[in-house]
Amino acid sequence: MSHQQHAFTNFNPRVREGLVLHGRRNFLKASLAGIAGLTVPRLLQSRAEAAGQAPRTNKSVILLWMAGGPSHIDMWDMKPTRPLENRGPFSPISTRVPGVQICEYLPKQAAMLDKFTIIRSMDSTHSNHEPNMVMQTANLDAEPRTNPNARNYPAIASIVSKYRGANHPSMPAYAVFMRGRSHVAFAGSLGRQYDPFMAQQATTLPIYDLVGNDTGAVSAPTLFDMPAGITMERIHERRALSQSFDSIRRDVDATGQLDVLDRYGQQAVEMITGRRAQNAFDISREPQALRDRYGSHLWCQQALLARRLVEAGTSFVTLDLSYHTASGTWDTHGDNIPPYGGIWNGLRPLLPLFDHLVTTLVGDLDQRGMLDDVLVIAMGEFGRTPQTGTQESSDGRNHWPPVMSMCLAGGGFRHGQVIGATEADGGAIKERRVTPADLAATIYHHMEVPIDTQYLDATGRPRRILETGEVVRELL
Numbered sequence: 001m002s003h004q005q006h007a008f009t010n011f012n013p014r015v016r017e018g019l020v021l022h023g024r025r026n027f028l029k030a031s032l033a034g035i036a037g038l039t040v041p042r043l044l045q046s047r048a049e050a051a052g053q054a055p056r057t058n059k060s061v062i063l064l065w066m067a068g069g070p071s072h073i074d075m076w077d078m079k080p081t082r083p084l085e086n087r088g089p090f091s092p093i094s095t096r097v098p099g100v101q102i103c104e105y106l107p108k109q110a111a112m113l114d115k116f117t118i119i120r121s122m123d124s125t126h127s128n129h130e131p132n133m134v135m136q137t138a139n140l141d142a143e144p145r146t147n148p149n150a151r152n153y154p155a156i157a158s159i160v161s162k163y164r165g166a167n168h169p170s171m172p173a174y175a176v177f178m179r180g181r182s183h184v185a186f187a188g189s190l191g192r193q194y195d196p197f198m199a200q201q202a203t204t205l206p207i208y209d210l211v212g213n214d215t216g217a218v219s220a221p222t223l224f225d226m227p228a229g230i231t232m233e234r235i236h237e238r239r240a241l242s243q244s245f246d247s248i249r250r251d252v253d254a255t256g257q258l259d260v261l262d263r264y265g266q267q268a269v270e271m272i273t274g275r276r277a278q279n280a281f282d283i284s285r286e287p288q289a290l291r292d293r294y295g296s297h298l299w300c301q302q303a304l305l306a307r308r309l310v311e312a313g314t315s316f317v318t319l320d321l322s323y324h325t326a327s328g329t330w331d332t333h334g335d336n337i338p339p340y341g342g343i344w345n346g347l348r349p350l351l352p353l354f355d356h357l358v359t360t361l362v363g364d365l366d367q368r369g370m371l372d373d374v375l376v377i378a379m380g381e382f383g384r385t386p387q388t389g390t391q392e393s394s395d396g397r398n399h400w401p402p403v404m405s406m407c408l409a410g411g412g413f414r415h416g417q418v419i420g421a422t423e424a425d426g427g428a429i430k431e432r433r434v435t436p437a438d439l440a441a442t443i444y445h446h447m448e449v450p451i452d453t454q455y456l457d458a459t460g461r462p463r464r465i466l467e468t469g470e471v472v473r474e475l476l
Contacts, residue, residue: 003071003125010170013213015212016265017423019424020239022203025160026296030170030386031219036199036211040347054380057167057168057373057448058310058313058370058373059128059167059315059374059375059411059446059447059448060167060310060314060316060317060375060447061157061160061315061316061317061372061375061376061411061443061446061447062306062307062310062317062319062361062374062375062377063136063157063316063318063319063320063377063379064305064321064354064357064358064376064378064379065128065132065136065183065289065318065319065320065321065322065379065380066321066322066328066330066354066376066378066379066380067128067132067179067180067183067320067321067322067327067328067329067330067331067363067380067381068322068324068327068328068329068330068332068340068380068381069129069198069328069330069331069377069380069381069382069383069400069404070122070329070330070347070380070383070386070404070405071088071332071343071347071383071384071386071424072383072384072404072405072422073086073087073088073383073397073426074089074090074343074347074387074397074441075102075103075106075351075382075405076089076102076103076118076120076405077118077120077345077405077422078090078092078102078103079207079425079426080092080101082424082425083192084388084436085387085388085389086386086387086388086425088343088388088395088397089163089343089344089348090103090104090105090106090348091103091211091344093106093107093110094110094114095109095110095111096110096111096112096113096312096416097112097114097416097417097418100118101417102111102118103351105348105351105352105355106351106354106355107124107355107356108109108355108356108359108361109355109407111359112359112362112363112414113415113416114416115362115366115371115409115410115415116362116407116408116415116416116475117407117408117409117413117414117415117416117417117418117419118405118406118407118417118418118419119405119406119407119408119418119420119434119472119474120403120405120418120419120420120421120422121377121419121420121421121422121429121431121432121433121434122403122404122405122406122420122431122434122435122439123402123403123433123434123435123436124139124381124382124383124401124402124403124404124434124436125140125380125401125402126143126383126401127143127401127436128143128325128381128382128399129152129182129183129327129328129382129392129399130326131144131181131182131183131184131185132152132182132183132184132328132380133150133155133185134155134187134380134381134436135157135380135381135436136155136156136157136184136185136318137151137153137154137155137185137188137436138156138435138436138437138439138440138466139436140436141153146286148430149458150188151186151188152188152457153185153188153189154176154185154186154188154189154194154465155184155185155186155187155188155196155456156184156185156188156316156440156443156444157174157196157316157318158174158185158186158188158190158194158195158196159190159444159449159453159455159465160173160174160315160316160443160444160447160449161173161174161190161194161315161316162190162194163186163188163449163453163465164315164447164448165315166313166314166315167184167310167314167315168224168276168312168313168314169313170276170277170311170313171276171277171280171313171314172196172197172277172309172314173194173197173314173315173316174194174195174196174197174314174316174318175196175197175198175199175309175314175316175317175318176196176197176198176317176318176319176320177199177200177201177302177305177306177317177318177319177320178196178198178199178200178318178320179322179323179324179325180320180322180324180325180326180328182201182272182326183320183322184196184318184320189455189456190455190456190457191464192292195461196318197391198223199305199309200219200225200302201221201222201223201280202221202224202277202278202281203219203221203281203283203305204218204219204220204221204283205218205219205298205301205302206218206219206296206297206298206301207219208298208323208326209300209323210245210323210324210339211323211324211338211339212323212329212349213262221281223312224277224278224281226269226450232251233447250397252403267286269402269442270432276312276313276320277312278310279312279455279460280305280309280311280314281305281308282308283304283305284302286304286308290304290339290364293360293364293382294357294358294360294361294364295360298321298357298359299321299353299357300353300357300360302319302396303319303357303360303361303366304361305368306361307361307364307365307374309416310370310373310374311368311370315447316447321338321357322352322380324339324340327340328380329350330347330350330380331395332346332347332390332396333391333393333395333396333397333398333400334390334391334395334396335387335393335394335395335396336364336391336392336393336394336395337391337393337396338470340389341396342394342395342396342397343388343395343396343397344394344395346396351441352362355411358376358378358407358409360375361376362409362410365410366410370410371409372410372412373411373412374410374411375408375409375410375411375412375413375443375446376408376409376410376411377406377407377408377439377443378406378407378408379404379407380404380406381404381425382399382400382401382404383400383401383403383404384397384398384400384406385397385399385400385403385413385427386400386425386427398466400427402427402429403422403426403428403429404426411475412446413446413475413476414474414475415475417474419432419434419472420432420472421434422454422462432446434472435468435469436469436473437468437469438442438469438470438471439464439469439472440465440466440469441466441469441470441471441472442471442472442475444465444466445471449465451464451465451466451469452464453465
């Protein structure tokens with residue numbers, strides 16, 4: 001069995017030194033070294049300098065993950081001259097980019113499409129959901145339903161976390177607002193310290209049920225709570241920490257309130273004892289006018305928080321845009337398949353919400369002068385079938401891995417364009433095939449991670465973060 005690295009490998013916790021006290025000293029050394037000695041920022045800075053990976057810019061990514069697979073034909077690659085069962089119930093509208101049309105329920109995006117790029121020829125072959133890993137890892141073998149080793153392939157965001165890190169040492173490098181664990185890719189062979197930070201546990205947000213109804217309740221953030229009897233002063237005092245360690249460990253085991261220590265090591269302690277991360281997660285610190293502009297919907301508040309996180313120093317934020325914890329809200333198989341619905345009853349209510357969310361986020365980043373640094377990506381795991389009425393529904397569409405559409409904004413790239421095209425019915429790529437590896441190469445280019453970077457897989461063998469793929473040249 002391969003050895004699982006942890007956040008404190010460089011502290012050599014298993015090495016005997018001085019008077020050896022089996023278990024207690026080494027466990028303390030491995031678990032709380034960041035607060036028992038050097039300051040957290042200095043520890044992280046030392047690691048970054050040693051690896052030659054100290055961030056030089058504030059580059060970041062916000063991924064709007066449309067869990068379930070949004071219908072490309074009904075959103076960004078419409079086929080208005082085709083028969084109804086192919087084209088679907090929506091009509092196209094013109095956009096700010098001459099000659100380009102998108103769905104009538106995306107009018108805000110249409111009005112500012114010069115700030116977006118639509119890719120209509122993304123090859124999502126082999127991608128599946130539950131779990132949704134191929135597109136988020138850029139590895140075609142990352143499909144746990146067919147490959148027992150699929151979970152070892154690290155998320156693109158985890159690669160960024162390891163080889164670039166956060167833009168500020170007291171912020172998590174990779175954060176997610178997660179609705180379902182199967183919707184998000186994790187660190188795999190890189191180790192749990194590069195798994196995503198569960199952002200929804202650190203802030204107050206409205207609670208929605210599985211079909212998108214606001215329950216009226218709000219979440220109670222617990223991630224920054226201190227265990228009973230532990231104060232800031234005691235955390236920073238080594239002797240008091242040592243005396244209290246056993247009770248801290250019991251509290252962690254019982255409540256999980258400091259579970260973050262195991263996963264994020266030194267960085268977690270700084271987040272708990274410092275204020276930068278806590279302030280970033282406090283949406284009430286935003287002016288009311290801007291909060292009103294985003295709106296009260298759960299996804300929109302998460303989008304505002306995502307902007308706050310990248311502004312504070314997080315490198316990669318994923319928003320799981322789903323109400324349902326299973327296959328995802330965008331899995332619009334048909335009206336008779338609750339809770340997803342078909343194109344009319346399922347997708348149609350989502351589009352104005354998404355339209356508002358993505359344009360408000362991009363507009364806000366632009367107004368703050370952050371858009372060149374922040375790459376915004378909106379996509380799901382695959383497209384939908386050219387024919388409607390699947391699974392005995394009136395207008396649903398099934399999964400369609402051969403092709404999907406997606407959109408990008410920001411990142412300092414060239415926008416106001418459409419890349420690629422599909423055949424007349426939208427069922428196959430006609431020109432300019434773009435692969436998940438190409439998308440990953442583009443993200444790594446933006447995040448200044450060399451695409452020839454290697455990591456050790458579960459067997460200890462070196463693997464390239466990308467075996468194929470190149471930056472999408474039209475964006476440069």
